[in-house]
Amino acid sequence: xxxxxxxxxxxxxxxxxxxxxxxxxxxxxxxxxxxxxxxxxxxxxxxxxxxxxxxxxxxxxxxxxxxxxxxxxxxxxxxxxxxxxxxxxxxxxxxxxxxxxxxxxxxxxxxxxxxxxxxxxxxxxxxxxxxxxxxxxxxxxxxxxxxxxxxxxxxxxxxxxxxxxxxxxxxxxxxxxxxxxxxxxxxxxxxxxxxxxxxxxxxxxxxx
Numbered sequence: 001x002x003x004x005x006x007x008x009x010x011x012x013x014x015x016x017x018x019x020x021x022x023x024x025x026x027x028x029x030x031x032x033x034x035x036x037x038x039x040x041x042x043x044x045x046x047x048x049x050x051x052x053x054x055x056x057x058x059x060x061x062x063x064x065x066x067x068x069x070x071x072x073x074x075x076x077x078x079x080x081x082x083x084x085x086x087x088x089x090x091x092x093x094x095x096x097x098x099x100x101x102x103x104x105x106x107x108x109x110x111x112x113x114x115x116x117x118x119x120x121x122x123x124x125x126x127x128x129x130x131x132x133x134x135x136x137x138x139x140x141x142x143x144x145x146x147x148x149x150x151x152x153x154x155x156x157x158x159x160x161x162x163x164x165x166x167x168x169x170x171x172x173x174x175x176x177x178x179x180x181x182x183x184x185x186x187x188x189x190x191x192x193x194x195x196x197x198x199x200x201x202x203x204x205x206x207x208x
Contacts, residue, residue: 025037025038027048028078031048045068049076052064052073055123062077065092084148096120102120103119117131163186169187170186
């Protein structure tokens with residue numbers, strides 16, 4: 001009788017364990033391997049994603065990106081916004097537009113149908129005159145991610161340079177800067193008349 005009870009208990013435990021292992025997660029849920037995700041989702045950046053070949057395979061608010069696995073995935077909405085490269089998954093960088101993007105040297109480093117612009121991959125529909133449009137705000141310097149800190153020019157996304165420890169555009173006049181920005185000391189700054197310093201302190205421009 002004891003042997004029979006133990007046998008039945010073993011079967012029940014086996015079924016319970018199998019049920020737990022069969023649980024799969026929806027889009028955006030945490031994962032370690034593909035089987036953690038509900039089919040046909042795949043696991044990338046430790047989250048369940050939709051696999052893709054180009055951005056046309058993704059919802060309109062998502063971009064197809066190179067993942068940390070041997071396939072491409074649709075970037076989740078909450079994986080896009082960034083200020084620093086460290087805000088982005090794995091080897092991605094923070095692009096000029098304040099979005100996490102695949103890093104590249106040539107178009108071949110990007111997902112099919114994307115181009116390499118300023119060291120970051122982009123769909124052609126995201127480009128203006130062949131380049132990514134930098135994100136601008138009323139209160140911050142437009143740098144390789146909204147005033148990304150730096151020590152060397154190589155730490156900034158082209159065509160930005162490192163000046164006063166912040167990535168910014170080099171300029172001779174306001175015509176060289178993004179819209180709503182002025183040129184001061186060869187550096188593009190917010191056109192509100194306020195310069196945001198490296199430590200976040202603001203100071204008035206001469207003549208204001």
